[in-house]
Amino acid sequence: MPADRISLFAFLDNLSISHKTKQHRPIFTVEEGADIKTALPGGHSKNLFLKDKKGKLFLLSALGETQIILNQLHKALGCARLSFGKAELMEQVLGVTPGSVTAFALINDDEGQVTFVLDAALLACDPVNFHPLKNDATTAISPGALLKFARATGHEPLVVNFAAQQDGAATLVLPSN
Numbered sequence: 001m002p003a004d005r006i007s008l009f010a011f012l013d014n015l016s017i018s019h020k021t022k023q024h025r026p027i028f029t030v031e032e033g034a035d036i037k038t039a040l041p042g043g044h045s046k047n048l049f050l051k052d053k054k055g056k057l058f059l060l061s062a063l064g065e066t067q068i069i070l071n072q073l074h075k076a077l078g079c080a081r082l083s084f085g086k087a088e089l090m091e092q093v094l095g096v097t098p099g100s101v102t103a104f105a106l107i108n109d110d111e112g113q114v115t116f117v118l119d120a121a122l123l124a125c126d127p128v129n130f131h132p133l134k135n136d137a138t139t140a141i142s143p144g145a146l147l148k149f150a151r152a153t154g155h156e157p158l159v160v161n162f163a164a165q166q167d168g169a170a171t172l173v174l175p176s177n
Helices: 006-016 031-038 070-077 088-094 104-107 142-153
Strands: 021-025 043-052 056-064 082-084 114-119 127-131 137-141 158-167 169-173
Touching: 006 104, 021 088, 043 070, 043 088, 056 088, 056 104, 070 082, 070 158, 088 104, 104 114, 104 142, 114 142, 137 142
Parallel strands: 043 127, 056 114, 114 158
Antiparallel strands: 021 137, 043 056, 043 082, 127 137, 158 169
């Protein structure tokens, strides 16, 4: 059974991660929630569930405004070409449905099937905002707390600098502490 919001918050509390959640109408795209985001400080994320041609899975969390050149991302990650993962696979591995993809879904990847890719620009924001496993709320935590959370779920993030794209290829940077 995938984690729910209550168990997510308990996990954060057990890690001594401060979090603040705001309930709102369900939002399914970055653009759709623009009015909600103006009332919430910090960096707002877009999250993509991806699969490469060899079957490797990725969860990408980026600043909402960050341009992701999907057909070039595989070069920075050292994997096969990427496409969007199917909804059924996302639900099976991350326990969330389309529109609710979030870094917090790493809590459900018990088998470590997903590589977590994190936008360096998102880490530069404080706080960072994600759906708490459903798209009818937004939870804010510090960027350091995001890294602590990811590592506690067994996912060492690959930090990518999408702003430094050269010829369409993003660059991999060292993980932050």
